[in-house]
Amino acid sequence: MLLSVPGNDFRVGAGPYTVPISVTNASRLSTVALTVTYNPAVIRVRTVQEGSFMRTGGSNASFTQQGDPNGGRVDIAILRPGDATGVAGTGVLAALVFDAVAPGNANLMITGTATAPGGAPLPMQFMTPPTVTVR
16 A cells, blocks of 8 residues: 655645555455544645545445544545455555645555455555655
8 A cells, every 4th residue: 555645845825735545466355444644733634535446347336434634534445345356456546635734744644454355354565655744
């Protein structure tokens, strides 16, 4: 899993800044639950957008997100109901759109879990996002 930031500097009054959440080399992915944390004193979530990866092959997917836009945390859940095979490959799961509100470090981090069809846990590796400084 990877948060892809559009550069290491965000500017107050510029943006918004779209930060995709990507997965690479997935195999049999059926459900994924992610938590993104950030410093709410310097960036705020404007919106969370669904990516297309979990709908690969025309499958239905349930996408939910919740969190306090000022609280520094967003939880995302994506489920392929009735999925027998899971999805494989590389793609975008979701994207967060941020506004820069004050100077400082954004402290973006991502954690989560994933399962294969039938609920078997899948190993996940999270790439540390680059440091983002708001100026």
